[in-house]
Amino acid sequence: MSSRLKDVAARAGVSVRTVSNVVSGAAPVAVETRRRVQEAIDELGYHPNLAARSLRAGRTGIIGLAIPELHSPYFSELAGLLVDEARRRSWTVLIDQTHGDAEAERRLLTPGGGRVVDGLIISPWALDPAELAAAQPSAPLVLLGERHPNGAADRVAVDNVTAADEATSHLIGLGRRRIAAIGTQPHLRNGTAQLRTEGYLRALDRAGLLHDQDFQRSVRALHRADGARAMDELLDGPASPDAVFAFSDELALGALHTAHQRGLRVPEDIAIVGFDDIEDGRYSNPPLTTVSPDKQQIAERSLQCLADRIYSPANTTPPQEITVPHRLVARSTT
Amino acid sequence: MSSRLKDVAARAGVSVRTVSNVVSGAAPVAVETRRRVQEAIDELGYHPNLAARSLRAGRTGIIGLAIPELHSPYFSELAGLLVDEARRRSWTVLIDQTHGDAEAERRLLTPGGGRVVDGLIISPWALDPAELAAAQPSAPLVLLGERHPNGAADRVAVDNVTAADEATSHLIGLGRRRIAAIGTQPHLRNGTAQLRTEGYLRALDRAGLLHDQDFQRSVRALHRADGARAMDELLDGPASPDAVFAFSDELALGALHTAHQRGLRVPEDIAIVGFDDIEDGRYSNPPLTTVSPDKQQIAERSLQCLADRIYSPANTTPPQEITVPHRLVARSTT
DNA sequence: CTGAAAGCGCTAACAC
DNA sequence: GTGTTAGCGCTTTCAG
Numbered sequence: 129m130s131s132r133l134k135d136v137a138a139r140a141g142v143s144v145r146t147v148s149n150v151v152s153g154a155a156p157v158a159v160e161t162r163r164r165v166q167e168a169i170d171e172l173g174y175h176p177n178l179a180a181r182s183l184r185a186g187r188t189g190i191i192g193l194a195i196p197e198l199h200s201p202y203f204s205e206l207a208g209l210l211v212d213e214a215r216r217r218s219w220t221v222l223i224d225q226t227h228g229d230a231e232a233e234r235r236l237l238t239p240g241g242g243r244v245v246d247g248l249i250i251s252p253w254a255l256d257p258a259e260l261a262a263a264q265p266s267a268p269l270v271l272l273g274e275r276h277p278n279g280a281a282d283r284v285a286v287d288n289v290t291a292a293d294e295a296t297s298h299l300i301g302l303g304r305r306r307i308a309a310i311g312t313q314p315h316l317r318n319g320t321a322q323l324r325t326e327g328y329l330r331a332l333d334r335a336g337l338l339h340d341q342d343f344q345r346s347v348r349a350l351h352r353a354d355g356a357r358a359m360d361e362l363l364d365g366p367a368s369p370d371a372v373f374a375f376s377d378e379l380a381l382g383a384l385h386t387a388h389q390r391g392l393r394v395p396e397d398i399a400i401v402g403f404d405d406i407e408d409g410r411y412s413n414p415p416l417t418t419v420s421p422d423k424q425q426i427a428e429r430s431l432q433c434l435a436d437r438i439y440s441p442a443n444t445t446p447p448q449e450i451t452v453p454h455r456l457v458a459r460s461t462t
Numbered sequence: 463m464s465s466r467l468k469d470v471a472a473r474a475g476v477s478v479r480t481v482s483n484v485v486s487g488a489a490p491v492a493v494e495t496r497r498r499v500q501e502a503i504d505e506l507g508y509h510p511n512l513a514a515r516s517l518r519a520g521r522t523g524i525i526g527l528a529i530p531e532l533h534s535p536y537f538s539e540l541a542g543l544l545v546d547e548a549r550r551r552s553w554t555v556l557i558d559q560t561h562g563d564a565e566a567e568r569r570l571l572t573p574g575g576g577r578v579v580d581g582l583i584i585s586p587w588a589l590d591p592a593e594l595a596a597a598q599p600s601a602p603l604v605l606l607g608e609r610h611p612n613g614a615a616d617r618v619a620v621d622n623v624t625a626a627d628e629a630t631s632h633l634i635g636l637g638r639r640r641i642a643a644i645g646t647q648p649h650l651r652n653g654t655a656q657l658r659t660e661g662y663l664r665a666l667d668r669a670g671l672l673h674d675q676d677f678q679r680s681v682r683a684l685h686r687a688d689g690a691r692a693m694d695e696l697l698d699g700p701a702s703p704d705a706v707f708a709f710s711d712e713l714a715l716g717a718l719h720t721a722h723q724r725g726l727r728v729p730e731d732i733a734i735v736g737f738d739d740i741e742d743g744r745y746s747n748p749p750l751t752t753v754s755p756d757k758q759q760i761a762e763r764s765l766q767c768l769a770d771r772i773y774s775p776a777n778t779t780p781p782q783e784i785t786v787p788h789r790l791v792a793r794s795t796t
Numbered sequence: 797c798t799g800a801a802a803g804c805g806c807t808a809a810c811a812c
Numbered sequence: 813g814t815g816t817t818a819g820c821g822c823t824t825t826c827a828g
Contacts, residue, residue, distance in 0.1 A: 142814075142815085143814065143815045143816075144815090144816090145813095145814065145815060145816075145817095146813080146814060146815080149813090149814085155813080155814090156813070157813070157814085158813060158814090161813080161814085180820090182820095183820050183821065183822085184819090184820055185820085186820075
């Protein structure tokens with residue numbers, strides 16, 4: 129155990145109060161005293177004990193980030209931005225992976241479930257919107273990428289319906305008519321997948337195209353392997369598509385992989401558009417057309433929400449629904 | 463602020479001592495008393511205050527993980543494994559991004575620099591091996607992927623020299639003779655890049671191939687863009703290579719991208735091998751040959767090192783150098 | 797088996 | 813400008 133405030137005080141011949149003032153700058157200290165104290169601090173290699181400080185302040189300076197999987201590029205890019213943005217606000221980030229496990233998500237939302245954090249950002253996956261809405265978190269909460277009606281938490285997300293509509297319309301505008309969707313998740317009641325499906329169907333309707341059930345491929349997870357599998361199913365199916373809208377870039381890259389394996393030309397034989405704008409898509413062969421959510425803004429606004437509530441506990445502003453901009457980035461798979 | 467131990471005690475009509483025993487199970491409690499206490503806990507929604515517990519215990523249950531960048535697939539995959547492995551040991555992980563900034567790395571190694579953590583895992587980038595060796599961290603420290611002679615910390619890494627030698631020899635075995643390397647970092651004295659260069663040159667020597675300075679391309683970072691740029695330089699150079707060993711998969715994928723842009727066939731015109739075995743490489747077109755370090759073992763052994771020192775502070779075992787296995791995964795770029 | 801009380805290291809109200 | 817001191821909420825001796 130290292131030295132404490134008391135040790136520094138003794139060495140500098142002052143009281144702990146003075147040392148504390150020097151360290152935290154809470155009150156002015158005479159220049160000569162400050163020098164002596166600083167000297168003692170350096171000699172003893174003193175550093176404040178954060179646990180004690182937290183206990184006193186009732187704050188830890190730590191915020192929690194709960195995402196399904198860190199290894200998924202979209203989440204890791206977002207997590208990176210959040211960590212940087214948090215540092216800018218003098219917070220550090222505690223990371224949790226839920227692996228899309230409902231139990232893990234539930235635990236986080238239970239008061240005390242992870243009560244070291246001043247605030248929590250969670251990207252839910254398996255949990256019902258209803259359950260999310262009913263959550264009574266012990267610290268300010270921000271929900272990412274979810275529809276969250278009447279909930280107790282702020283929410284930050286892109287307009288998934290519109291974005292999916294645009295992606296699909298982009299394919300329609302290119303003359304494609306047999307457009308499949310990869311990434312529905314009927315088993316999950318997953319808000320995001322539902323919204324993207326909605327946008328996809330809306331675009332088909334507007335163009336007078338039929339809904340072909342065989343063209344809606346569900347997946348268990350959003351990994352490349354799932355996309356590859358879905359593409360296989362699609363190509364083995366009765367009618368083969370001339371375009372695919374994948375609900376994530378990873379799915380799209382998996383689909384692209386399968387297309388190549390089978391000797392299909394992209395985009396000539398089949399066009400592909402993804403969602404997320406992860407870096408891999410910029411360097412894939414060919415580079416992937418995708419919907420690009422403004423991740424930087426997601427990070428900034430999420431932390432802003434937390435800050436607003438953490439620093440003003442009396443703040444009773446109703447939960448906000450923040451929609452972050454997105455844009456379609458046309459590259460070479462369409 | 464929620465309820466405290468005292469509140470529960472008052473409500474259950476017992477002392478805090480008893481409540482504490484019920485919560486922590488430190489000492490046996492009469493069955494009827496325990497029931498009453500549990501009831502009070504439930505009614506009040508009591509949850510222990512972690513800051514107070516940490517202050518008392520001198521431990522936080524948090525370990526720090528410092529990596530250059532979270533958005534880099536290799537690091538995010540590794541971080542994901544570390545987070546999972548940490549949870550298995552009842553730790554949570556606080557993540558820091560250094561962005562390869564020497565100052566940021568130095569701060570972490572300074573006692574108190576990040577003194578909330580019981581232990582620290584750091585993947586150094588910009589810091590001199592000498593400086594690392596001299597570090598006097600305030601908590602047990604594990605260094606990732608670095609050569610760290612006579613240091614004060616445990617180290618976990620693959621055998622970079624051998625691995626690089628194998629990758630290069632693989633290309634030589636395929637009949638390639640003009641083999642370039644992408645990823646040297648002469649400006650950094652970066653241990654990892656140096657070791658891989660060493661292995662690369664060793665393989666060339668063994669095969670009696672000359673060292674062509676033009677074939678050693680340095681990079682500023684290990685991103686796809688750097689690999690793409692290096693590949694451009696290589697192809698614009700005097701002699702064009704028939705194979706490339708990239709020091710990371712990201713660099714390799716960038717190089718692959720450039721090769722495609724220029725209409726080169728991979729592997730016919732130019733073979734490519736990477737390092738890291740990130741998931742993108744498994745689904746790239748064509749799939750990438752790479753050196754695969756056993757990331758799961760890196761995670762496990764790192765945490766084991768920390769556990770050994772955290773739970774036995776008296777432990778004066780000299781710093782360990784742990785070498786984790788790797789294997790060459792031949793896919794379609796060679 | 798349970799109660800009373802000390803103290804982990806820090807901050808801030810209250811003196812002077 | 814500086815010293816003294818009361819807790820923040822918890823665990824853990826020491827008594828009983």
